[in-house]
Amino acid sequence: MYEHLETAENRDSLKRVVVDPVSRVEGHGKVTLLLDADNKVQQARLHIVEFRGFERFIQGRPYWELPVLVQRLCGICPVSHHLAAAKAIDQLVGIDPENLPVSADKLRRLLHFGQVLQSHALHFFHLSSPDLLFGFESDISKRSIVAVLSEYPEIGVQGVKLRKYGQEVIRMVSGKRIHGTGAIAGGMNKSLTKAERDYLLEDIDQMITWAEGSVALIKKVHCSNLPYYDDFATIRTNYLGLTKPDGALELYHGGIRAKNEHGETIMDHIDYCKYNDYIHEEVRSWTYMKFPYLLSLGQEQGWYRVGPLARVNNCDYIDTPLAEAARVEFKAHSGEAMVHSTLAFHWTRLIEVLHCAESIKQLLNDPDIMGSDLVAQGEKRYEGVGVIEAPRGTLFHHYQVDENDIVTKANLIVSTTSNNMAMNESVRQVAAEYLSGRELTEPLLNNLEVAIRAYDPCLSCATHAVGKMPLQLELVDAEGNLIDKLVKHSDGQIERNNA
Amino acid sequence: MSKTITIDGKVIPFEDGQTIMDAAMAAGVYIPHLCHQPEFTPHGSCKLCTVKVNGRNCSACTYPAMDGQEVLNETQELIDDRKRITQMLFVEGNHLCPGCEKTGNCQLQAVAYHLNMLDNHFPAFYPEREVDASHPEVMIDHNRCIFCTLCVRASHEKDGKDVFAISGRGIHKHLIVNAESGLLKDTDMAATDHAAHICPTGAILIKRTGYQVPIGERIYDHKEIDQVSLATEHLKHGE
Numbered sequence A: 001m002y003e004h005l006e007t008a009e010n011r012d013s014l015k016r017v018v019v020d021p022v023s024r025v026e027g028h029g030k031v032t033l034l035l036d037a038d039n040k041v042q043q044a045r046l047h048i049v050e051f052r053g054f055e056r057f058i059q060g061r062p063y064w065e066l067p068v069l070v071q072r073l074c075g076i077c078p079v080s081h082h083l084a085a086a087k088a089i090d091q092l093v094g095i096d097p098e099n100l101p102v103s104a105d106k107l108r109r110l111l112h113f114g115q116v117l118q119s120h121a122l123h124f125f126h127l128s129s130p131d132l133l134f135g136f137e138s139d140i141s142k143r144s145i146v147a148v149l150s151e152y153p154e155i156g157v158q159g160v161k162l163r164k165y166g167q168e169v170i171r172m173v174s175g176k177r178i179h180g181t182g183a184i185a186g187g188m189n190k191s192l193t194k195a196e197r198d199y200l201l202e203d204i205d206q207m208i209t210w211a212e213g214s215v216a217l218i219k220k221v222h223c224s225n226l227p228y229y230d231d232f233a234t235i236r237t238n239y240l241g242l243t244k245p246d247g248a249l250e251l252y253h254g255g256i257r258a259k260n261e262h263g264e265t266i267m268d269h270i271d272y273c274k275y276n277d278y279i280h281e282e283v284r285s286w287t288y289m290k291f292p293y294l295l296s297l298g299q300e301q302g303w304y305r306v307g308p309l310a311r312v313n314n315c316d317y318i319d320t321p322l323a324e325a326a327r328v329e330f331k332a333h334s335g336e337a338m339v340h341s342t343l344a345f346h347w348t349r350l351i352e353v354l355h356c357a358e359s360i361k362q363l364l365n366d367p368d369i370m371g372s373d374l375v376a377q378g379e380k381r382y383e384g385v386g387v388i389e390a391p392r393g394t395l396f397h398h399y400q401v402d403e404n405d406i407v408t409k410a411n412l413i414v415s416t417t418s419n420n421m422a423m424n425e426s427v428r429q430v431a432a433e434y435l436s437g438r439e440l441t442e443p444l445l446n447n448l449e450v451a452i453r454a455y456d457p458c459l460s461c462a463t464h465a466v467g468k469m470p471l472q473l474e475l476v477d478a479e480g481n482l483i484d485k486l487v488k489h490s491d492g493q494i495e496r497n498n499a
Numbered sequence B: 001m002s003k004t005i006t007i008d009g010k011v012i013p014f015e016d017g018q019t020i021m022d023a024a025m026a027a028g029v030y031i032p033h034l035c036h037q038p039e040f041t042p043h044g045s046c047k048l049c050t051v052k053v054n055g056r057n058c059s060a061c062t063y064p065a066m067d068g069q070e071v072l073n074e075t076q077e078l079i080d081d082r083k084r085i086t087q088m089l090f091v092e093g094n095h096l097c098p099g100c101e102k103t104g105n106c107q108l109q110a111v112a113y114h115l116n117m118l119d120n121h122f123p124a125f126y127p128e129r130e131v132d133a134s135h136p137e138v139m140i141d142h143n144r145c146i147f148c149t150l151c152v153r154a155s156h157e158k159d160g161k162d163v164f165a166i167s168g169r170g171i172h173k174h175l176i177v178n179a180e181s182g183l184l185k186d187t188d189m190a191a192t193d194h195a196a197h198i199c200p201t202g203a204i205l206i207k208r209t210g211y212q213v214p215i216g217e218r219i220y221d222h223k224e225i226d227q228v229s230l231a232t233e234h235l236k237h238g239e
C-alpha cells in the first residue's frame, strides 16, 4: 500500500542521490525567487523540466496506439491521458461524443470516476493530510503518514481503502490497475460482467460513507483556522473547466466554461474542439513549461486555474445529492461568489471524491455498463481533439494524422501547465510573506512545499511524502546575483549552499 | 519397432524425415522456438531451439531425428543460452512492450516470460527503423522485426506471392518488400494473406485493430507459450 514509504525503495533512491549529483538535481523541484531593489520578492519561478518531448514521442506512430502510449507520458494519472486520447481518436474514426455507444460512454465514465477517486484519495490521505491535520509548523516527525495513521487511525486506513477501491474500478474496466487498455477508437474493448459489477457494488456504500466522513473532516480542519486556511498562498484568479450543458459539475465530457474572480462568466459552453480560438500558450525563456491564457483577456489578465477548486467554483451544482450538499456548504463558508483560497483545493478535492463515489454507485446500478454494443465507427477524419477533466484539471489532447493513419502533429496541454502561472503566483505570495531579509529559511521552504502541493502538480518531486519533497530554492537579487541557496533532499535533510 | 530418440531422458518415437522439433512437438515436449512454424520449411535462424544432441549444439527445428539420439533440452545451460539469445533479440530492435499493441499476443514477449528474462542484460542498440504504413490495411513496424523470415516463407509458400525478403547481413540486415518504391502499398499484399498474420512479434500488423482484445482474453494472459504452442502446433507436427 505505502509503496512510496517502503524503506527498501527509498534506500535505493537515496543511494542514487549520493552517487549521481545530476539526477539529484533533476528530481528536485526548483524555485527561484527574484528580489527587487528593496529586497521584496518580485517574481517566483517554479522550474519544471518534466514535460518535454511529448510530441516527438508520439509523432510517426499509428493513431490507435495513442490511448496506450500516452499513459506512459505521466506516471501519475495515466487513465486521464488514456481517455483524453481516446476521445480525440474517436473523432479520427468519425465518432463524436454523442455517437459513442451508450455502454461505451458509461464505461468510460466509470473508469474515469475510478481514476479521479483513486488519485484524489492518494493525494489527500498520503500526501497532504498530515499537514492539514497537524498544521504546517508542526514537528517534522509528525508530518508523515505514520503520524496520521497512529493519531487518526481510521482516516489513514479509509484513505488507503478508498484509493484501492478506485484502483479496483480501474482494473475491472481496463483490465489492469495501471496501464490497462479499455478505451479504443469509437468505444471500449469490453464491458463489465455481472460478477465484476457485483464485486464493485459490494463495497460502494462503505466508500460513500467514508468519502462523506473525509469531507466533514476537511471542513472541520479548514474552518478551525479560517483566516489561515483562507489566506495561505491565496490568489484571486479566473477559473476554467468543463461543465455539463446545464452547468452541472462534469468530469468526462462537456463544454468549456471560464469565470472571473467575481464569478462572472467569461465564456460558456465552448466546444473544446475549438480551444485554439480561445486559449493560447505563452512561452517564456526560463522554462520549458508554457503559460496558457485566455485570448480574450490577454497574457497579463488571462491566466486561470484548473482542477477541483476551479470545477467546484465554476459549476452551478453537482448532480449527486451528498456532494451537492457539500458544495453548498463549501461555497457558503466564504460568502463570496468564488472561493480563492489555495488550500481549498483540498476541500474541493474531497467533495469530488464524494461525487465520484456516488456516481460510481449510480453507474454500477445501470445495466448499460454490462451492454454489448461497445464500438461505433464513421467516416475517417484527419484531426481530433479530446478534452477531459483530469484529477488535476482540464487536459487537452489534439492530434492530426495523415492518410496512412500516422500521427503527424500532436499538442497536449496538461493540467499542471494550466496551473503553471497560478503556482508561480502562489509561491510568490508565500515567499513574500515568509521571506525576511536576504536569507532563505527552513520554514519558508516548508511553506513553499505546502503551497505547491495544494495544486497536486503532476511532478515527480510532488510524489514524495510530505516534508520530503525534494526542493531546491534559490534567491536572486535585483542585479541577478545568486545570494542564497537552500536544498531539501528526499530524506528531509536540508543543505545550505551559500553563494 | 519404431525408431526413438530421448529428450531429457524421455523416450520419444519419430518417423523418418522428422526433425527433432517435429518429434518433440508431436510427443508434447516443448522446445522454445520463434522462427519455426510447423507449416513452413524450417529456417533455423533464431537459434532459440538450440538443444544438445549427443553433446553437440544443434537447432532442433532443422536437425533430423535419428535413432538413438540423446537430446538435452531443459538443462540450465541451454535455458541460460536461450535467455541470452532472447535478450539479444530485444536489444537489437526496439521492443517496447508497454506501448506495443501486440503485447499479450506476442511470441517474443511470451518466450521472454517463459525463460524468466527479467531485464535486457545487454545495452539497447536503439536502431533507427521505420514504420511503413503506406498500405491501407497492413502495417510494418520495422522496429519489431526479428528477421525470422516467417513472413517471407508464408508469402512464398502459402500465398503464392513474394512480398517479403530479407536483405543485408549482420547488423544491416533488414526486411524489404517487393516493390520498386520499397513501400508495402506497391506490392500485391492483401490483408487476407497468410503473411499478414504470421509475424511472431508486432512487426506486421493489421491496421486499426490494436487493443481490441481486452486484457484477460489475449493469447498469453492465462497460458504460457509452451502450453499454447503444444496445443496449437503439435497436431500439425504429427501430420
Ligand code: SF4
Pocket (backbone or CB within 6 Å): B144, B145, B146, B147, B148, B149, B150, B151, B152, B175, B198, B199, B200, B201, B203, B204
Ligand atoms: S516482419 Fe515479423 S514475420 Fe517477418 S521477418 Fe520480421 S519478425 Fe519475422
Ligand code: FES
Pocket (backbone or CB within 6 Å): B032, B033, B034, B035, B036, B043, B044, B045, B046, B047, B048, B049, B050, B059, B060, B061, B062
Ligand atoms: S526455431 Fe529453430 S532456429 Fe529458430
